[in-house]
Amino acid sequence: QxxxxxxxxxxxxxxxxxxxxxxxxxxxxxxxxxxxxRQAPGKGLEWVAGIYSDxxxxxxxxxxxxxxxxxxxxxxxxxYLQMNSLKPExxxxxxxxAHFSLEYSFWGQGTQVTVSS
Numbered sequence: 001q002x003x004x005x006x007x008x009x010x011x012x013x014x015x016x017x018x019x020x021x022x023x024x025x026x027x028x029x030x031x032x033x034x035x036x037x038r039q040a041p042g043k044g045l046e047w048v049a050g051i052y053s054d055x056x057x058x059x060x061x062x063x064x065x066x067x068x069x070x071x072x073x074x075x076x077x078x079x080y081l082q083m084n085s086l087k088p089e090x091x092x093x094x095x096x097x098a099h100f101s102l103e104y105s106f107w108g109q110g111t112q113v114t115v116s117s
Contacts, residue, residue: 002026002106004096009111012086016115020081022096022108033099034072034079038092038113048094049081064090086115 008020020036035050049060049070058070069082079096096108 002098004098004106004108006094006096006108006111009094009113011114011116013117014086014088014115016086017082017084018086018113020083020094020096020111020113022079022081024077024079024096024098027098027100027104027106029077029098030074031100032104034070035097035099036070036079036081036094037097038090038094039110040089040092043092045095046092051079083113086113088115091115 003025005023006020008018010018012018031053033050033053036048037045038048039045047061048064049068051058051070051072060068067085072079091114093110093112095110097105099105
């Protein structure tokens with residue numbers, strides 16, 4: 001059974017940091033590209049960051065570039081999102097995605113991140 005379990009969300013102050021984790025099981029993690037996406041209240045899903053399966057090449061949305069860092073540990077079947085210099089507009093539910101093909105693409109249940117003073 002495929003599972004993606006996000007954790008690490010919570011409340012942070014503007015300028016603060018949080019580290020999200022996504023633990024994967026039920027598929028061969030190292031072959032999948034991993035991404036983070038988010039959905040703010042009343043808005044659509046926004047892709048945030050991604051990391052390839054083979055060379056660990058990373059890419060980011062302009063809105064988070066220089067502040068967020070995505071990484072993966074294939075030995076632990078886990079992908080991370082280090083979020084620094086958080087802004088109120090980063091408030092959203094953050095989702096983890098594992099992608100191999102259109103047929104094999106999975107989502108986690110999400111973790112809430114709230115940035116507020």
